[in-house]
Amino acid sequence: MDATTFKRPPTEDAIIGTSLPSSAVVESSPAVTLKRGASLPDKLFIGGSRILGAALIALLFGIMAVLVFESWPSLKEFGFGFITSSEWDPVEEHFGAFPAIVGTLVSSVIALIVAVPVSFGIAVFVNEIVPPRVGVVIARLIELMAGIPSIIYGMWGLLVFAPFMAAHVQPVVIEAFDGVPILGTLFGPPPIGIGMMTAGLILSFMVLPLITAVMRDVFSAVPTVVREAAYGLGATRWEVVRLVLVPYTKVGLIGGVILGFGRALGETMAVTFVIGNAHELYASLFMPGTSISATIANEFSEATGEMYSSALMELGLILFAITVVVLVISRLLMGGMRKKG
Amino acid sequence: MANSSHAAKQDHKAEAAPHKAAVLELKKLCFFYGTQQSLFDVNLTFHRGQVTALMGPSGCGKSTLIRSINRIYELYPNQRAAGEVLFHGANVLEPGIDVNDLRLKIGMVFQKPTPFPMTIFENVAFGLKRHYKMTPAEIEERVEWALTKSALWSEVKDKLHKAGTALSGGQQQRLCIARTVALKPEVLLLDEPTSALDPLSTVKIEELVRELRQDFTIILVSHNVNQARRISDETVFMEAGRVVEVRKTSELFGSPKDQRTKIFIESF
Numbered sequence: 257m258d259a260t261t262f263k264r265p266p267t268e269d270a271i272i273g274t275s276l277p278s279s280a281v282v283e284s285s286p287a288v289t290l291k292r293g294a295s296l297p298d299k300l301f302i303g304g305s306r307i308l309g310a311a312l313i314a315l316l317f318g319i320m321a322v323l324v325f326e327s328w329p330s331l332k333e334f335g336f337g338f339i340t341s342s343e344w345d346p347v348e349e350h351f352g353a354f355p356a357i358v359g360t361l362v363s364s365v366i367a368l369i370v371a372v373p374v375s376f377g378i379a380v381f382v383n384e385i386v387p388p389r390v391g392v393v394i395a396r397l398i399e400l401m402a403g404i405p406s407i408i409y410g411m412w413g414l415l416v417f418a419p420f421m422a423a424h425v426q427p428v429v430i431e432a433f434d435g436v437p438i439l440g441t442l443f444g445p446p447p448i449g450i451g452m453m454t455a456g457l458i459l460s461f462m463v464l465p466l467i468t469a470v471m472r473d474v475f476s477a478v479p480t481v482v483r484e485a486a487y488g489l490g491a492t493r494w495e496v497v498r499l500v501l502v503p504y505t506k507v508g509l510i511g512g513v514i515l516g517f518g519r520a521l522g523e524t525m526a527v528t529f530v531i532g533n534a535h536e537l538y539a540s541l542f543m544p545g546t547s548i549s550a551t552i553a554n555e556f557s558e559a560t561g562e563m564y565s566s567a568l569m570e571l572g573l574i575l576f577a578i579t580v581v582v583l584v585i586s587r588l589l590m591g592g593m594r595k596k597g
Numbered sequence: 598m599a600n601s602s603h604a605a606k607q608d609h610k611a612e613a614a615p616h617k618a619a620v621l622e623l624k625k626l627c628f629f630y631g632t633q634q635s636l637f638d639v640n641l642t643f644h645r646g647q648v649t650a651l652m653g654p655s656g657c658g659k660s661t662l663i664r665s666i667n668r669i670y671e672l673y674p675n676q677r678a679a680g681e682v683l684f685h686g687a688n689v690l691e692p693g694i695d696v697n698d699l700r701l702k703i704g705m706v707f708q709k710p711t712p713f714p715m716t717i718f719e720n721v722a723f724g725l726k727r728h729y730k731m732t733p734a735e736i737e738e739r740v741e742w743a744l745t746k747s748a749l750w751s752e753v754k755d756k757l758h759k760a761g762t763a764l765s766g767g768q769q770q771r772l773c774i775a776r777t778v779a780l781k782p783e784v785l786l787l788d789e790p791t792s793a794l795d796p797l798s799t800v801k802i803e804e805l806v807r808e809l810r811q812d813f814t815i816i817l818v819s820h821n822v823n824q825a826r827r828i829s830d831e832t833v834f835m836e837a838g839r840v841v842e843v844r845k846t847s848e849l850f851g852s853p854k855d856q857r858t859k860i861f862i863e864s865f
Contacts, residue, residue: 488667491724
């Protein structure tokens with residue numbers, strides 16, 4: 257969660273500011289007495305929202321505290337090595353999170369590489385090209401995609417998409433890049449269907465509705481006159497999008513992408529189904545891997561012993577930290593741009 | 598682009614027409630928002646080297662009228678124009694006309710300043726790079742020319758590479774005029790260009806419009822009677838989607854023929 261999004265209850269000053277300062281009471285007409293301070297319902301409302309706001313912040317820090325507390329044994333035992341080690345051996349009680357961290361980042365980046373251009377295309381098409389009535393229908397259908405539970409994506413991924421990848425996509429890609437440096441390694445054999453690539457693609461389907469919705473929102477926020485002015489200078493639709501809409505909405509677009517990234521980082525169920533759950537790092541994206549959330553989901557029920565469950569807790573803590581860092585970076589980026597723009 | 602702009606290109610031969618020639622002619626122009634008609638058989642002629650003011654109460658169709666001339670209304674699916682808008686004799690409302698090319702020749706400035714999120718220089722060069730094969734040096738020259746024409750050059754020449762949005766409202770509007778003027782259109786459509794500006798900026802824009810009159814055919818929408826009187830050569834008074842009176846500005850304000858015109862003028 258991102259602490260900066262919480263609306264703070266109004267400060268003491270603001271509340272006092274709403275009532276009249278004492279000097280405003282007109283002395284010469286004693287018949288009129290102005291009430292001071294906020295009315296009772298308003299006081300209740302302000303107090304109530306203040307409690308709720310504080311509760312959310314308390315909850316956030318509570319989660320963080322519990323995560324740190326629970327993962328303390330692991331933190332103490334492995335130290336910084338937990339992040340850099342690739343060994344994951346529950347029997348020997350030796351744990352390293354490197355493959356899971358990399359898997360989380362790689363699968364999310366794949367998701368973004370696929371989803372961002374597609375979302376952008378859809379948002380432009382729906383908002384700028386088709387008549388609004390048709391656009392709304394398409395937009396609603398894409399929003400429906402966001403409503404599909406992630407377990408369904410996982411099952412579909414495992415039972416339909418992964419076999420399809422293995423049978424029709426991966427052999428072709430492996431063949432095409434065979435012998436090519438870097439790409440030949442990234443898209444190397446075997447074509448087994450489940451793996452990092454498939455997980456990334458499934459993730460891209462899941463973050464696509466979110467990114468599309470944000471992009472549509474920011475496009476709609478561009479004033480009509482600005483759009484008309486660009487068309488009025490003889491600009492084509494593509495030119496209006498590229499030269500006016502995108503620069504105008506840069507900040508919001510990046511916000512949408514980061515929101516999608518945040519979603520992809522934490523997505524659990526679908527990834528668990530298709531990523532392959534191997535605590536190893538392979539150069540090929542077609543090989544199985546794991547992610548932080550997939551590891552936790554898979555192994556939490558069988559985590560016997562203090563160290564094992566503590567290691568999983570620490571994984572959770574790392575995911576929490578990554579998400580916070582991503583959101584903070586996005587805030588800083590967007591803040592900086594807003595000032596410039 | 599090449600085949601569809603064919604009709605418009607032909608007209609360019611007619612460009613050498615004598616002074617005060619008719620550049621635009623509206624014949625039986627009707628306009629519809631969905632099923633609601635907002636212009637009724639408008640017939641008007643606009644001449645080169647003149648400022649024609651369209652004046653009338655809100656909702657009389659004056660903005661709609663100029664929006665049909667460059668077909669900007671087409672951005673909205675339920676808006677439709679019928680009749681003829683003849684630009685050097687060719688009907689721009691015909692399907693198959695390249696609207697991008699049309700809008701290069703008939704430029705438009707809007708009610709509110711609309712600088713694009715880029716530098717002042719890039720704002721003015723916006724249309725140039727893509728529509729004309731110009732070298733960077735030519736573009737620079739044209740940008741300076743347009744900014745000078747728009748009475749903005751002296752104020753911005755030292756900050757051409759600063760954001761256009763950082764200018765004041767009046768400067769922004771002159772920037773938008775410069776951006777349109779840079780394309781050297783034949784016709785300038787000005788849709789209440791001063792309605793969002795302070796009085797001082799308004800005066801500057803009005804002076805500018807009078808200057809630009811020599812080079813362009815200008816159609817100015819204004820709901821401010823005094824502005825129409827100050828800067829136009831010819832005034833069109835409209836009411837409820839119909840043209841009530843069209844005359845030389847001095848005559849129309851001196852002795853309005855129609856009672857409705859008279860009431861409108863006197864209400865100011």
